[in-house]
Amino acid sequence: MGTAADLAASVRERGPAVVLTGAGMSTESGIPDFRSATGIWAEVDPFEVASIDAFLRDPLRVWRWYGKRIGGLLAAAPNAGHEALAALERAGHVRAVVTQNIDLLHTRAGSGDVVEVHGSIRRFPCLACGAEESLEAVLAQLETREAPLCPSCGAILKPGVVMFGELLPPAAMERAERLARETRLLLVVGSSLQVWPVAGLPGETLRAGGALAIVNLEETPYDAEAAVLVRGPSGSMLAEVVRLLGLGSLRNDVTASS
Ligand code: APR
Numbered sequence: 001m002g003t004a005a006d007l008a009a010s011v012r013e014r015g016p017a018v019v020l021t022g023a024g025m026s027t028e029s030g031i032p033d034f035r036s037a038t039g040i041w042a043e044v045d046p047f048e049v050a051s052i053d054a055f056l057r058d059p060l061r062v063w064r065w066y067g068k069r070i071g072g073l074l075a076a077a078p079n080a081g082h083e084a085l086a087a088l089e090r091a092g093h094v095r096a097v098v099t100q101n102i103d104l105l106h107t108r109a110g111s112g113d114v115v116e117v118h119g120s121i122r123r124f125p126c127l128a129c130g131a132e133e134s135l136e137a138v139l140a141q142l143e144t145r146e147a148p149l150c151p152s153c154g155a156i157l158k159p160g161v162v163m164f165g166e167l168l169p170p171a172a173m174e175r176a177e178r179l180a181r182e183t184r185l186l187l188v189v190g191s192s193l194q195v196w197p198v199a200g201l202p203g204e205t206l207r208a209g210g211a212l213a214i215v216n217l218e219e220t221p222y223d224a225e226a227a228v229l230v231r232g233p234s235g236s237m238l239a240e241v242v243r244l245l246g247l248g249s250l251r252n253d254v255t256a257s258s
Helices: 004-014 052-057 059-075 080-090 105-109 135-142 170-182 198-207 234-244 250-257
Strands: 017-021 094-099 114-116 123-125 132-134 185-189 211-215 228-230
Touching: 004 017, 004 185, 004 211, 004 228, 004 234, 017 080, 017 170, 017 198, 052 059, 059 135, 080 094, 080 105, 080 234, 094 170, 114 170, 123 135, 132 135, 170 198, 185 198, 198 211, 211 234
Parallel strands: 017 094, 017 185, 094 114, 185 211, 211 228
Antiparallel strands: 123 132
């Protein structure tokens, strides 16, 4: 099993890395992931609350779940793993972060180039007329109603995240595929790599001759093909990589930049 030192060595030799993150990146911020034993899908059926069919069938049911989820995401703060990736980007060791997460924590931690392949809670589109509302406007509406309405046509707005049964934002996915093909190192952090098409990105890197590094608490389908496989928590592992690359400890870095 690999160590943070092996990770730092592969970043030094093969960087700048492209990083692919999943929900495991945010569990140390208090946001549950989806498929581990304590994950969200152990509590609720994704096809009842996170599929486009469910939204079209019963938008209020979806919003009763999503309204609470948005509150939880906004109450969370970036953890040491998010801060480490931002520090690595500033130092030139990370080219971009491709994330499946919709929680905005990479951006809030200071990462500049974040590709949100599953959308985010920044925007809330209206499927009826194409208008769009901001997070702030939606939060204001949620103070007095269960589901936000389109200011133009009155239809119930949809969360700006990719739901099961929906296509991923084409521009984001095309850029993610290009980054995966071009990079010499794809670093996967906190993802079970079970949801396509994002789960196909490590294969793109490997087929193009790049190497794979994985930091994950549980097995993934790509473990056997990883040049470095670290079975450990993303926060401390990535913070250790920052220290080993001589970027100081995160605390100093955050103090310096804050
Ligand atoms: N450090 C490292 N790994 C962790 C940590 C941690 N602190 N916490 C959890 N993990 C691991 C879990 O063991 C699990 O293998 O992160 C992985 C998270 O996997 P999933 O819950 O499947 O999340 P993700 O891969 O992001 O799911 C992809 O599925 O439901 C959809 O749209 C949703 O974007 C999501 C997509």
